[in-house]
Amino acid sequence: MKQWSYSFNSEEEFSKFVKDNNLKDKEQILVQVNCGVLKQNIFEHVQKVIKKELPQAIIAGASSVSQLYDGHVTSNKIVFSITHFEKSTLSLFEYTFPSFDECDYSNIVKLLSNSLRDDTKGILLITNAVYFDIEKLISNINKHFAHIPIFGGIASDSDPLFNFTIFSQNKIYFEEGLIAVIFSGESLQVSCNYYFDWEAIGKEYTVTKADGRYLSELDGQPIMDIYSKYFGPMDKDKLLNVSISHPLIRTSSEFGQVARALLELEGEKGLYTGEFEEGEKVQIGFGHYERMIGRYDEIQKTYENIPAEVAWFYICISYNYGYMDILDASASFYKNSDQLYGLITFGEFSQREGKNKFLNFTLTRVVLSESSDSRIEVNSKKPILDKKDELLVTLSTLVASSSHEIMNLNRYLEQEVQKRTKELAELNSSLEKRIELEVKKNREKDKMLYHQSKLASMGEMINNIAHQWRQPLNIIALVMQDLSLKAQIGNISYTEIANAEKKVNETLKYLSDTIDDFRSFVSNGENFSSPGGFEVCKTIKNTIRLISIVLEDKNIDLILKLPEDDKIVKGSSNDLKQILLNLIYNAIDVLREREVENPTIKVEVKYNKYINIIVKDNGGGINPKIIDKIFEPYFTTKYKARGTGLGLYMSKMIVEKRFNGKIKARNTSRGAMFWIELPIMA
Secondary structure (H helix, E strand, O other): OEEEEEEOOOHHHHHHHHHHOOOOOOOOEEEEEEEOOOOHHHHHHHHHHHHHHOOOOEEEEEEOOOEEEOOEEEOOOEEEEEEEOOOOEEEEEEEEOOOOOOOOHHHHHHHHHOOOOOOEEEEEEEEOOOOOOHHHHHHHHHHHHOOOOEEEEEOOOOOOOOOOOEEOOOOEEOOOEEEEEEEEOOOOEEEEEEEEOEEEEEEEEEEEEEEEEEEEEEOOEEHHHHHHHHHOOOOHHHHHHHHHHOOEEEEEOOOEEEEEOEEEEEOOEEEEEEEEOOOOEEEEEEEOHHHHHHOHHHHHHHOOOOOOOEEEEEEEHHHHOOOHHHHHHHHOOEOOHHHEEEEEEOOEEEEEOOEEEEEOOEEEEEEEEOOOOOOOOEOOOOOOOOHHHHHHHHHHHHHHHHHHHHHHHHHHHHHHHHHHHHHHHHHHHHOOOOHHHHHHHHHHHHHHHHHHHHHHHHHHHHHHHHHHHHHHHHHHHHHHHHHHHHHHOOOOOHHHHHHHHHHHHHHHHHHHHHHHHHHHHHOOOOOOOOOOEEEHHHHHHHHHHHHHHHHHHOOOEEEEEOOOOOOEEEOOHHHHHHHHHHHHHHHHHHHHHOOOOOOEEEEEEEEOOEEEEEEEEOOOOOOOOOOOOOOOOOOOOOOOOOOOOOHHHHHHHHHHHHOOOEEEEEEOOOOEEEEEEEEOOO
């Protein structure tokens, strides 16, 4: 087996290349074409030239946004990978998808199986189908011949739903179809693997409205609202672009943990690359930079014990959004770039543990060899990380570890609450005999509910930090990029370096202050001047600062009216912060749900014999039928996946038991008002 990589420019040059490498008379040749020039006449010309110069070859061509050539990732090129199989046999299967109503995936698999042999070792599958359900196709393949590895992917381009194109020596598929190259031979060895380096972060959302590949709601909210929470105000185009780099991650019973990308949005209904089931949990994903960088260390070990003469990579288009430097550096590890072929895809196929998989957001690799002793040689070197790489590695690790810790704590607490609630129900019938035990367990339950309520607030804070850090990190990246460019052209002065250093230090201080605010919230609070107590107005200001970015994103005005002098309350400042966060987040939810014009939240402090804290909004108020129930545990007007019914209940418990105060709610002419009365510390 031998492979040549060729960058196509003209028919004359290719004719000379074929002649110089004695390819004209060779049988069992596969030509894979990565076409980065997306024009119909180019596809036709390329197909014609290959058929003329290599009439015996099987062609598997596809459009792609990037190309792998000469050890580097490039674009707008047409790259041929010509593989000559000396001991194996190749055959071609092609299929044009009919209408949706007529498409029978099991029948497609049966037709494909007619081309298989007892010694078939693998199938290269290339398609441009995005509307047809490729997930069902792979599932049907697993029912009939899961032991045969399927590898390849869906063609890609920069405008993914309109210019996907594949072609063979027989046909150019502008409509949706598939090309399958079947590899057979006793000596042929095929090994597949894939890497999924997108990390699930943030809240686990419940799929509340879905129909196959169409997803409408998570936790009872439209998809666009969910993404707006993390990435700011959204429109259709921005949502489609963001989802290419930040997918939804789910766990499939057949394919394991997989990511799915949004292809199209029809109103509030999104068409995804794979299916969803109502009731399942999903999370938003982000590219784990540290894990991707870590793959450098695996490259040499990968090929030590695997027979390999060629390596083909089918890589998700998501790598094109910030991670191409990693792919480019990885390609430079290989000593002979002719042994490599790469295609950027909008969906990938691979096999693991005897089961074929339809994947997204992965880097898949297949190695082939006709000799057990052959190995692909790689260079032994350590990656050189620049400042940007080091920063992204640190941030990706921080976000992933923090998210995991909070999720694990929240799951544990939810399990404990459910367990305690069940026990309380069982003990209710014999309450009089076991009153002492029940009181103790109720105290434990209240403590658990308090921690769960605080963790919910911590989750919101993590989201705020992620949002607040986005712009400062962009500023640092732009400053470093500007210095790098000026240094390269030799046009940099000490003043510019000093100004850049000042800008970066100011930005880093802002990031540090953000973390200090969060650390204060999750610890025992700030050091206040009065031991055992805290300043009320100072605490309110610090709380508002924690959520200011949320209020700005939602275009909600917050009016803060505080006395000039501050009063001391006995207790922990974090308890008051938690109460205020509950009240303000509830107000934000109401203002957004009711789409209030000029939404406003007012926080005011007044003094008499007590400290009076008033939080009110213009959201229309609370239904009079339920206003007397809102402080009861587990009572919520929100969708069950969005609200626990613990926020106001825990606020009341903290005010009464920890502060020895009072909290009440009533309606004003414009909205709801919550009034908190706290005793002044002597």
